[in-house]
Amino acid sequence: MPARFPFCAVAGADDMALALTLAAIAPDLGGVLVRGEKGTAKSTMVRALADVLPPIEVVSGDRFSSDPRDPSSPDGPFDPDPATEQRPVRLVELPVGATDDRVLGSLHLHTALAEGRAEFEPGLLAKAHRGILYVDEVNLLHDHLVDLLLDAAAMGRATVERDGMSVEYAARFVLVGTMNPEEGELRPQLLDRFGLTVDVAAPRDPGLRAEIVRRRLAFDADPEGFAARYADDEQELRERITTAQKLLPEVELTDAVLTRIAEICAAFDVDGMRADIVTAKAAATHAAWQGRTTIDRDDIAVAARLALPHRRRRNPFDAPGIDEQELEDLLGDDEPDDPQGPDDDTDPGGGGGTPDPGQNDDGPGDDAAAPPPPQSGQGDEQAPAPTSQVRAGEAQRTKTFRVGGVGRGQAGRRSRAITDTGRRIAASPAADGGAVDLGATIRAAIPHQGARGRTTGRLRLAGDDLRVAVKEGRESNLVLLCVDASGSMAARKRMAQVKTAVVSLLLDAYQRRDKVALVTFRGDAGELVLPPTGSVDVAKARLDDVPAGGRTPLAEGLTQAAEVIRRERLRDPRRRPLLVVVTDGRATHGADAIARARRVAQRLAASDVHALVVDCETGRFTLGLARELAGHLGADYVPLGEVTADGLTSAISAHLPEKVA
Template sequence: MIVTYPFSAVVGLDDLKLALALNAVSPRVGGVLVRGEKGTAKSTIVRALAAQLPSVDVVAGCRFACDPAAPDPGCPDGPHEAGPAGARRPAALVELPVGASEDRLVGSLDMERALTEGVKAFEPGLLAAAHRGVLYVDEVNLLHDHLVDLLLDAAALGTCYVERESVSVRHAARFLLVGTMNPEEGELRPQLLDRFGLTVEVRASRDPDERAEVVRRRLAFDAAPEEFAARWAAEEAALAERIARARARVPGVRLPDARLRQIAAVCAAFEVDGLRADLVTANAAIAHAAWHGRDEVTTEDVRAAARLSLPHRRRRDPFDAPGLDESLLDELLDQTDDVPPDDTPDDPTDDPTDDGPGLPPSGPPQDGPGPAGEPGPGRAESDTAQPPTGDSRDNTQDGTHQDRAHHDGTHQDSPRQDKAGESGGEVAVVAAPYRVPLLEVPGIGEGVAGRRSRSRTAHGRATGSRRPSGRVRDLHLTATVLAAAPHQAARGRTGPGLVLRDDDLREVVREGREGNLVLFVVDASGSMAARKRMTAVKTAVLSLLLDAYQRRDKVGLVTFRGAGAETALPPTSSVEAGAARLRSLPTGGRTPLAAGLVRAAEVLRVERLRDPARRPLLVLVTDGRATAGGDVDRAAALLAGTASVVVDCESGPVRLGLAVRLASRLRARLVPLDAMADLGSVVRDHRKAV
């Protein structure tokens, strides 16, 4: 038997515990997105929560976990009659792997049986398995966009729709959605961020005592899981009971009009897009009130909900970091809190520091004294004091302040002076990026779905058909019929039906767009800085980085200056990291052009081994000078066959044309730096250049 690490034994992470608890209390909150560095117990705490959710009654034999008290009238395994429970099972925890297909997520229709046997056969997917439970998506930012769209649509509607040719299936899919991600590996689009109800930023504590307690508990669990879990059994039972009581209280919680206007005023003041933020904040405030045993939403409930529901909705630009100015939030709540104190019921359960009526305080059994204040849901305190869960002004538990995270965002709307880099040299200012037209890699690839170059993908326009290499995933009905039609007489067809065989089946060949690896190789030598061109260079590259973000590319950054070249940013999906490295890039010294080309060739060689399906695009930004390093011609030969663009940074009345000759060696398209705003007109057709 697999023993799950107890939720109550997780040290700290108060905001995350609260966000998960609110979703467990009310699925209308809309799920949780957990952002944080690796190794911060994100997966552990999600799995631990699922074990504390109340068990569910299901119709016996139903693959879609229908509630016997109110069965889904459209259930594919139905119709079911309302009645006593047929079976009882724990709430499901379903994990969606990064490499999952659309059929695995939503389910699939067996088209072979449908055509050959006339049977409408449907195999449920992970969304059906997660109904009335938890759907956990680790590294949600690495999922293909169309899968994230399907996932969030199902979470918002509570229904999964599967359409295959002329057959349509729908089933209920209501679950607690939890996604985790490491921002260093790339961000979610703002549109997708908005679909998650709450977000929490987590970081490992920098307190040695707290870190030691984490390790101490984990070692104890690994040594004797059953014994460790038994020590926390009382805490876990209290947590499960508290969730059940709060769930029962939610329908009766009242949201006064004053608190509703307060929510609307806060959302409007923070300039969030749309009205989803208002709805999520209202539902989270109701859940927070129920969690604390209150029958009416208070200002403190609104504040706790806004802290979790608004940070990821304030991104105005892809390079902005999610965050919330909590001092401004407090000011707005004070300004809109127009309910007289006498109007608030004098009830001890209204105390936001109270765990709720009849509920035991949270804390580790026999582990020593806990801190003062309110613990998180089922929280296990260490000897180090922690901030209250519901009303902490600064998330010192995570070692980060969300307001600071917001101001640390890399994007700026006006030129500014960056701090000098650690490697020395001057750092040029960066202006606001501008939109650049499309750069494409020639030919048709087979890489991951994106928005840059042509590719054979699972989604896109149909361009033909082919024999399937395995199970048919996307049947081309017309091609299948045409393949079978000439053989009907030989197969003895006598009736109106079509006689099909396995070798008649055809699947669709589709063409869409793929994401590429865009490797920037930037000349940061003194010749670039001397003529004050680095501002224009950085702005141009930042604009291309923004374009790469929008087109779902991986990016890498190689710079060369002084004595050699360095990989400033290994290939990654985190375009934000590339923008941050670019802004702090120092300039000065000699120009080792050959070293930069050799380093770029090495980066591409390694990346081909790691991700062979992703085609590269090299963007070389230089004036073509080479005052140090080896033979440029031999270095350029290492990049033969790589789709390339050379951005010519040479300026002034007298030009040597060195970048022109370099572009010829690389068989690359040449783009003058001052023409970057119209890149599409000169680099859209790479086929002529390669």
């Protein structure tokens, strides 16, 4: 097996190292969620964690990695004194596209069909028992799978009730999820289920950055030699984790400690009691990590910083985190425990609890990457009207709108689609893969038994008999808003309402797992100010920076929208787009502006893009240009005298299904 980058060699990630170490000592903490930008060693550090964990003893031949001291396994019963073996801790990676059967386990198909007996085939949770279950890009994992994983991690057991089988097995593992917030957030309810969370960012210190590059180049040049240089540090860390695991049951959670933790959780206004429980467990684990059986102020501080930030998030637009100064004030200077205080001689790693003795203390701090500068747009020099910036108001609840028909896109919560999850509606030949439909497979084989020479005995199957279940669920879509940001919109004070409507749609899209993009047009060009994303945080910040003013380049805006749809279809052909054009239909930039806009609209209609035009034209005398544009687009037309958030979102909800039903 090729050498992995050593855990102790990762520089500039002290908080992540500490969180992973605490979760390894006490798997019942609920795992760790690591949030951070790309290229911050998230995956590298998680994969390296398995190498520093102590080996485990298992029952020989047991597929469920049972502990010999408590050999409760579906493969049992075992002898009173079963044969055992030692093996390294497993790191099991869960693919984003995994199915329920792959995760939980299912009926062993070959045994059932060929031998006529039911046998359970373990899934990934069984393989991860007493090890690490790693989910990269956990925010892209379907919600019901995340629920399943977190329930198993919290209960320590998994139960399978399907195909006439009832199996329960131990599933105690360290659950680690990594994600890039720019690709979309986890729902607050799921975020709360992770025990600890840590945000990571690339360090800003040039010296530390240079050291990170130096170590990576050295590893790439000689992986085995580089790993050997850190072998002693890795062994020291492994022994310290073993010591902490043995010491943890002796750590005392006194009434004073529990009261202090309750005061902190109440002051930060977290929901439910999970925060108090996890913080108490994390404080005890940190004390054991420091070699103590008493919990002091630093233990509580570390636990609160890891267990509370993600539980303060009330809605998708709230930034996660806690006020460090407020935490310090709540902790005060006094120790919560008895006057004996902590034993300073047993703190080999210092107050920060960094598991790497040689780790540089200059980790990522508060100087995280600044938000992107305001988008100034294009063509400002030619714009006859001044530009202005308006911000969106509070997001409002929207009615559900859907793309009609039945798609085959990624599982989500909006439009009807054939997906891997949902209700079974039919069975089909297994050419395209999918979950096997055992009943349909047997029914397909029965008419051919005579031709295959069967008189008695087992059912004779052929490859053509295999059937898979066809399931109908919901898919996510690409909602592309193409918004007029010209001077006429700004002069009539429409942009604030339009932006508020867009934010409302973003919130709805977040809840339904859609991608959303925003194109604006003003001056002499259309501009993609928000590339397709599932992150409402990034979207909200980018939207507030969109200026308004200048001429109306309608053709250029539609052209930019068509290019976005073309690129997204290449990237994900199954995700169906919905184009929402918010305009009064005017086109005032360039020669023959209206005719050019018509031609672009006709090309979009020919490419089978579902569209809706919201007419923002007001006044007693109207030109009807937006209605004409809707005809060229083959889109629904919604007259809207005053663009308000309620009006816009209700119009989209009410009219879109009529077109594509």
